[in-house]
Amino acid sequence: MSPVSLLPVVPILLLVLVVITLVSKLLHITPQEGRYKSIDGLRGYLAFFVFLHHAVIWYFFLQGRGWTAPPSQVYSHFGPTSVSLFFMITAFLFFSKLMAAKQKGLDWLKLYVSRLTRILPLYGFMLLLLLLMVGILSKWMLKEPLPDLLLHIGGWLLFMEPAINRMGGTRFIVAGVVWSLAFEWLFYFSLPFWGWLLFRLKATAVTYLFAGLMLLIFIWVIQYFYPYNALARMSVFAGGMVPAFIAGKPQVQRIAAHWLTSVAILLLLCFTVLFFPHVFAPVPYVCLTLCFIAIACGNTLFGILTHQASCLLGQISYSIYLIHGVLLFVVFYLCIGKALTPQIHWLMVTLCSVVLMVVCSLTYRFIERPGIDATDTVKRTVMHYLEDE
Template identity: 30%
Template sequence: MGRLMRVHDHQIAKAGCSTIALQCEAHARKAPSKGTTIMNMLSIWPTLVIIGVTILILSVKRVFSCLDTAPVAHQHRLDSIDGLRGILASAVVFHHFVMTAYNLKNRTSGLPPSPFYSFIGPGAVAVFFMITGYLFWGRLIDRQGNIKWLELYVNRAFRIYPLYLLLIVAYFIFVIRHVGIAATQTMGQTAAQLSQWLFFGIVNQPTPFLNRPEYLGLVGQTWSLHYEWLFYMALPLLAIVAREKATVAITASAFIFMLFGNAVITDLSVVFIEHFLIGMLTASLLRTYPKLKGNGAVRSFVAIVAGAFAILISGGPYTNLATVLLGISFFCIASGASAFGILTAAGTKRLGNISYSIYLLHGLIINLLMQFPRYNANLVFTTQRFWLVTFLTYGCIIAVSIATYYVIERGGINLGRRIIQNLPANATRSNSALAE
């Protein structure tokens, strides 16, 4: 249990919106504690309604068809996984927002007394890692480890970095605006901090800019990029294993080994390796036993129930039980379960297409909104106003994410493809299947 608490504390320190709490404490002291038995700050159903309404709005074809992407001609690429991304990114948003508002209103700290809101943020990131393991390990298997590595890494860099750079520059400006540029540290220290933050997200736990950790809420969610890059860097080594025929046995054995190792190795990385391995094992199983694929009510039901049990009975997002239950849910979805059509709806897939912007920018957007005193006051005043502010905030995040996806993300992807096409080995053909 002590280890789990340290893990939770790590998440809060990295991804919590500490700036918001500092700015709004005065309002929290004045806010009444009104609520109803039907709805309070930790109610689950308002979050589900907000996400559902957003999916319905995004389903309007004439308005949001610009968010559609060309169908991927790949037998193992499923709409359900693309739709899942949007749900996961939204879960991270509500985890951070509700946690921050609850602590603000009640003058507390840490996770709120809600298994749902405490779990959905880190649980969503765990499934994101599973998706990464599934997609890239699957490609290695399909191509017998024969990958054009320069193309892959150029694609990854131009997929991830343009939006990341926008966020980091905004973070620098935000901190300088609130702190000033007084010489509180040497030029060498400032340069070191700048380089850590600008280095593609690869550096683990960069030093807070100008040594002001209270502003990490703007960029706390970038911690997961470090582990994504570690996985990408491991792909050349994994490509050797992908040439073997017994990939199911290999990945299953590795996963079981890590489960046992989790009991004795108190490093957070072990848990994340388990998540990547679940995605890899899923890819191996579905390629070795294609009859496991399919949709249907039973498969969707199992996916939803396993995810719900992970929240309710696992004891935390980084326990072995939570990992296994989330793995069962992910396997069902990766094999074709649509969660009764929710994950394959047009609005859900469009939400998935902008999920990277949602995930990366929500901390910045929330902190910018918190610069307005009236916004702060309504956030902590009553339960009804809190959920109204939540709906408007989430809508603002979606609107900004649509714009950044269309301009920055797509622009970066297209630039990366043009660079690849101009490489000497690709003068006539680009291996664009490696780009997401």
């Protein structure tokens, strides 16, 4: 079997869906109810494809070929293209919020508090795992001045990826996924200005000042740490803005739900993956955007995206995205640490996928979900503090 064979993908994916269904019953995790079930299902598959992307990278990394894109166009697309669709999902959902708020306004404080309570608890947990790995690898010896160590850890709190304790390649412990969160926050802080420009949504001067300041900070973060293809990556968000304007139209929904549209999506995805090395070019970008528009407007890909197991996978997608890198690092670097045959490598990837589902179900249940549920409490606390000031 080739290390870039596609044969293991479907069996592993089916195993993952079975495991997440069983584990969710034990942990009482239920699919989230909402208007966009196709989007919820899509998230899970995207996160899992990113896991497979990095799993293949680890095979060649252990072969001594460095941390580079896999020598397979399909597995190469599993990473950046999946993240691009994540960006489109973000843009679609939040532009839909802006449109819905045209009449009654938007609670900007709750929006940003909800982002903090949604993203930071699990990110903090991931950062603790990262520091644990750094400590183990450095044998708990301080190899840089303490102020520098604290400064570098602080950089990770701003979604940068500096080396910690002079350990080159610190970012590979988490598979280098943090860059996408910097782009997400850049988008979040642009929302008040998009809201005013497109929908004449008003916000307080404090909101504009805060958002503008944070926008400048994240522009600097991206320019300093993630300049490669930065404009192209940011432009992907535009693909998610488009369906926000048409998703509620019944005629569009009927066209999107038709089985021929599902066929067209699959053909466009195959065309994009097989004939283009990446999505950051006009033709593949348009193809991907058309696929996303159809899904955002209600296409389910023959019911796959709205199946309960798919929605459960989507429920823990953020955990999959953040935690999988640490799991792969522990298994392939700390535990194995040597090149494997393709067959043994895929066996280990299969075992990792099962462990990943269990771990991510636990992190969702005991870290993510409590954070989400704490949004209103945190908002009231912030409001009380601001009023006292």
